[in-house]
Amino acid sequence: MSLPSVGARTTGFLKLGHKGRGLIYCGAPVWSSPDWQGTIYPSKARPSEYLRYYAQHFSMIEFNGSFYRIPTPEQVRVWRHDVGPEFRFCPKVSKDLSHQLAKFDKDLLLTFARMLNAMGENLGLSFLQLPEWYGVEQFPYLEAFIAQWPKEFPLAIEFRHPSWFQGAMLLDPVINFLYRNKLATVITDTPGQRDVIHMSLTYPSVLLRFMGVFPSKFDQQRLKTWLDRLEDWARAGMDTIYIAAHQEKNASIPQTVDFMHRYLLEKKFEGVVRPVVMDRLDEDGEETEFTLGG
Template sequence: MEFGKLKDISTVDFKIPTDHYRNREVLSTGRNDGKGEIYFGCPSWTSKDWLGKLYPSKLKSAEFFENYTKHFSTIEFNSSHYALPSKSQVEKWVNESPTQFTFCPKVPQEISHWKRLDRVGVQLDTFMQTVAGFEKHLGCSFLQLPPDFGVESLSMLDSFLDRIPDQYPLSIEFRDPSWFEKNEAFEYITKRMEEKKLPMCLTDVAGRRDVLHMRLTSPIVAVRFVGNQLHDTDYVRMRAWAQRIAEWRAQGLEKIFFFLHQPEDRLCPETAVYFVECINDTCGVNLPIPKLYQSGIQTSLF
């Protein structure tokens, strides 16, 4: 993930910002038992660097997906951004998925980047029909706005939201700095999302701390965590996220989809191990910890 990547992170303040003032009220519309579901995963299941580490060393690529689902509960399904899978392929993945496994498909680039949400009714319907094939395995799909899609396009995004059914599991990731510089536009569009109960997608990345705006718009949220090759700050940040998630669950969080990125995919398994240990320790849950065959990196909390 190149967005927000920095060569030097020595001056970055990685502290998670305080919650938006609307968050507590938004979360109060969710669960009242403090047991919000926590899903975690990576942006891909195809890394050959995981052979002998997360996957058996001689595993065939056709078996990667099945093995991935043994360790993770969701997938940031980026491939749908470039081409939608066929109905038969979706059915195959669904049949191979454990009961609790979810897919979080990315909206096609034709909709978000090429046509920039303008006159995309046909394409949007096709996307929603395709991902509906995941049935109970559909997690939280997400719309990644282009990095130059700013407040000048507010009316286009506003009209686009009219096409999305209320409470549809489509989260939105804002990237253009103008959303955070001109607060009125951001407050307006996020209030619209809140009214429709559409989830938010937050990104925690070194070079763009503004996109970690901490505005929740429904009791469901997606977080894209971008590490720095397991630098010490990665561990600090994961502990902080575990604490924030615990607080959100106590306030009514229903579901969180937490995606673990690293500059090199080979480090995602170690990142996941530490994150799940933090979650289990802080939230008092017992999520299955990914099992590594070998790793040269210390990941344990203890």
């Protein structure tokens, strides 16, 4: 199984001399799954304890809960006490923002920003998933939204309509826009679907959403191919690379992430982030106020 070649734009981006940390975080799209009872969680663990046990095995979460309902800063601070300082949340932008770009609610964006602020050092890369029907003709609405996005919070964009792409790269005007606004990309790899997989890098962070059927030999080879490429990007100066493992059955996700960890460690890659189990200090600080378009 091969990946699309890295285009000239990405090759040029990697030659800009980024001096990132070259860290790779691996995790899942959920932290609560009945399939993990007795493996990730002790057999008698309560749902309120699931995140604590999850964070002992995974270093990041593709946090999809914020897509449906934005948690309060108070709730976020409770979650932070369950994870170590190395753990990263990658929140998905609320659907009431991402699916309403033509007329988004600025107050809701402020609410989302307050949630991000509450994550503190545990905030990874937020991502905005455009609807599948959202084509390049609606680019101006995305530009208007980004003009209001609080710039202190890193953001990646997931493009899902084929009109945003030319081959395995985003269109040049889109790449220019992302780079100019310090926006990252989301890369989604789904077996049998190659119309929106791309190799565009525009910021020293990236999120890979890997859809698979692990532990098939095909999936193992796909993962090895991806990990080889991501290692190359990390060594070339990327700062943070996040891999969210999606599987047909959640029961396979821990095995998938363990495979990734072992493969990178066998290659003596020192940038793979492993969970550290430790107590958290109370970090309830004052909430920062935000203005849009900053």
